[in-house]
Amino acid sequence: MLRKLIGYEWKACARACLPVYGALLVVALINRVFSALDMGRFLGGMPEVLAAMAYFGVMVAVFVVTTVILIQRFYKSLLGDEGYLMFTLPVTVTQHIWAKSIIALVMSFLSCVASVLSVVILSANSRLPRDIAQFISEIFHMFARSEYGAANSVFYMIEAILLVVLFSLAGLLFIYLCIALGHLAKKHRVAMAIVWYFVLTTVMQFLFSMIFFTTGGQNVFEAMFRWVNHIPEAVAIHVGLLVLCLGAAIPGAIFFLGTRYVLKNKLNLE
Numbered sequence: 001m002l003r004k005l006i007g008y009e010w011k012a013c014a015r016a017c018l019p020v021y022g023a024l025l026v027v028a029l030i031n032r033v034f035s036a037l038d039m040g041r042f043l044g045g046m047p048e049v050l051a052a053m054a055y056f057g058v059m060v061a062v063f064v065v066t067t068v069i070l071i072q073r074f075y076k077s078l079l080g081d082e083g084y085l086m087f088t089l090p091v092t093v094t095q096h097i098w099a100k101s102i103i104a105l106v107m108s109f110l111s112c113v114a115s116v117l118s119v120v121i122l123s124a125n126s127r128l129p130r131d132i133a134q135f136i137s138e139i140f141h142m143f144a145r146s147e148y149g150a151a152n153s154v155f156y157m158i159e160a161i162l163l164v165v166l167f168s169l170a171g172l173l174f175i176y177l178c179i180a181l182g183h184l185a186k187k188h189r190v191a192m193a194i195v196w197y198f199v200l201t202t203v204m205q206f207l208f209s210m211i212f213f214t215t216g217g218q219n220v221f222e223a224m225f226r227w228v229n230h231i232p233e234a235v236a237i238h239v240g241l242l243v244l245c246l247g248a249a250i251p252g253a254i255f256f257l258g259t260r261y262v263l264k265n266k267l268n269l270e
Contacts, residue, residue, distance in 0.1 A: 009099050028122050093263045105169065184262065
């Protein structure tokens with residue numbers, strides 16, 4: 001059933017987001033054509049200026065639309081009118097949250113891909129595409145020649161990707177938690193979600209500072225650095241990346257469980 005939820009969510013998000021991503025690539029291509037034709041000589045360069053303004057406008061729209069749609073999908077389909085239908089389906093709250101989260105990550109990735117491709121299109125005749133290709137090639141060659149061995153290098157890459165995914169997922173789940181908590185209010189639920197965002201951010205910063213200073217956090221870090229200095233460098237890199245992954249996974253799990261608890265036990269769709 002999770003696969004069906006993901007498919008449904010993909011269709012709903014893609015219908016709104018993919019046209020904007022396509023528009024970005026089209027506008028980038030128009031700018032590239034104008035530049036190749038030297039349109040700056042016509043009408044005082046107005047067509048080229050307008051095309052450039054359109055490109056930057058659509059670039060901003062890509063990220064704004066993606067963010068709004070992903071938040072709107074969670075709010076409307078689970079906490080709005082669609083919630084009555086969604087929660088009658090034979091699926092768990094956990095599956096609902098996972099479906100939203102997976103598609104949100106996919107759409108965020110696609111928005112970044114569209115943005116990068118648009119920049120490549122704009123710079124088609126410059127050195128940028130060749131520089132990017134050379135940079136990627138050098139990375140793979142570096143991994144192949146790495147003193148840590150090809151196997152370690154591959155795992156470094158996997159761990160780095162995992163780190164980005166976990167941090168992105170934690171941030172996304174934090175927003176979901178704020179929306180769910182805001183929905184507990186009887187009025188002004190969107191405003192309360194924003195209030196919860198700032199309240200929880202402040203609380204987390206305070207707790208981190210308090211724990212760090214009351215438990216001798218600086219001494220802990222110094223002890224860790226001393227320990228790292230006594231293990232092989234290749235292992236130290238793995239440890240560092242995995243610790244960072246754990247640092248993203250723990251709050252992400254807390255945000256997930258908090259959102260799940262609110263949706264499962266405190267949900268009020270009235």
